[in-house]
Amino acid sequence: MAEVELDTSGLACPxxxxxxxxxxxxxxxxxxMKVISTADGFKNSVKVWCDREKxxxxxxxxxxxxxxxxxKI
Amino acid sequence: xxxxCAIVCNGSEPKNVYPPFILGSTAASLGYEVVMFFxxxxxxxxxxxxxxxxxxxxxxxxxxxxEAIKEMGGRFLLCELALKVVPDLTKEDLIDGAEVVDAAxxxxxxxxxxxxxxx
Numbered sequence: 001m002a003e004v005e006l007d008t009s010g011l012a013c014p015x016x017x018x019x020x021x022x023x024x025x026x027x028x029x030x031x032x033m034k035v036i037s038t039a040d041g042f043k044n045s046v047k048v049w050c051d052r053e054k055x056x057x058x059x060x061x062x063x064x065x066x067x068x069x070x071x072k073i
Numbered sequence: 074x075x076x077x078c079a080i081v082c083n084g085s086e087p088k089n090v091y092p093p094f095i096l097g098s099t100a101a102s103l104g105y106e107v108v109m110f111f112x113x114x115x116x117x118x119x120x121x122x123x124x125x126x127x128x129x130x131x132x133x134x135x136x137x138x139x140e141a142i143k144e145m146g147g148r149f150l151l152c153e154l155a156l157k158v159v160p161d162l163t164k165e166d167l168i169d170g171a172e173v174v175d176a177a178x179x180x181x182x183x184x185x186x187x188x189x190x191x192x
Contacts, residue, residue, distance in 0.1 A: 014099040015133055018141045021102035025144075052103040 003032040009066060012039050017049050020071075024053070027073050032058065037067045046071065078105040079183040081191040082115035087129055090118055092192045094138040097147060100188065107147035108182045116155030116162055119171045143170050150174045150182060 006023050008016040016037045023033060035046065043060065046069045050057045056072040078100040082093045093109055101107045111119055118124070124135040143149070149171045156162060156173065164173060174182070183189070 012131070012133065014095050014102065014138075017102045018098045018138065021145060022141060049103060 001030045001032065002027070003034060003070075005034045005036070007036045009036055009038045011037075013041055013045070015039075016042050017045050020046075020049060021053075024055075024073060029073055031073045033071045033073060035069045035071065037069070038065075039067075042067050042069070075104060075106040076188075077183060077186040078107050078188040079186040079190070080107065080109045081189075082109065082111045082118060083192060084114050085117050085123070087127060087132075089115055089192050090124075090127060090135065091129070091132060093190070094124075094135050094142070095133065096190055098138040098141045101142050101145035101147045105188070107142055107145070108150060108179075108186070109142070109147065110150045110152070110179050110183075111155065112152050113155040113158045116151060116159040119149060119151050119168055120162055120166045121168055124168075139168070148172060148182065150179055152176070152179075 006019060008019050016039050020035060027033065047057060050071060057069060058072050059070040061068050080093045080097050082089055097107050097109050124139055127135055151171050151173050153173050153175050
C-alpha cells in the first residue's frame with residue numbers, strides 16, 4: 001500500500017478536489033493520498049469527495065497553518 | 074451508470090465562463106458524467122485560444138479545468154447553429170474534443186441528468 005502526497009497549497013476551489021481526482025487515477029485501491037490544502041472549503045469538500053468516491057477519510061488535521069487530510073482510496 | 078450533470082453556457086463573458094468550468098470540473102471530480110452545452114452566444118468559448126486568453130486574477134486556470142473535465146470523461150457540445158452565426162467560427166477552430174450537435178442530440182446526451190445548471 002503506497003502513500004502519495006499531493007500539495008495543493010495556494011490553490012483555491014475547485015483545484016484541490018480536481019487534483020485529487022486526477023491523482024487518484026494513478027493510484028490503486030488501498031493506497032493512501034495525503035492532501036495538503038490552504039483552501040477555506042477544503043475541510044468540507046474533502047468529506048464530500050470521500051463520500052462520493054467511496055474513499056475513507058483516515059485523518060484530518062491542521063498542521064503548520066495548513067489543512068492536511070489522509071484519504072484511503 | 075454514473076449520475077449526470079448538465080451545464081449550459083449562454084455567453085462568453087467571465088460570468089458565463091468561469092462557473093460552468095468550475096462546477097463542471099467539480100462535478101467530474103465527484104464522479105458525475107458531465108455534459109457541457111454551448112449555445113451560439115457561448116460558442117466562441119470553444120474556439121482554440123479563448124480559454125487560454127481569459128485570465129482573471131485569483132481565479133483558476135480555465136484551460137486546466139477544461140483539460141480535467143475532458144480527462145474525466147466530460148463532453149463539450151456545441152450547438153450547430155453556432156457555426157452559422159458566430160463570426161469566424163469553423164469546425165477547424167474548435168478545441169480538441171468539442172462535438173457539434175443539434176438540440177435533440179443534447180437532449181439525448183443529458184437524458185436522466187440529476188443536476189442541471191445554466192449560466
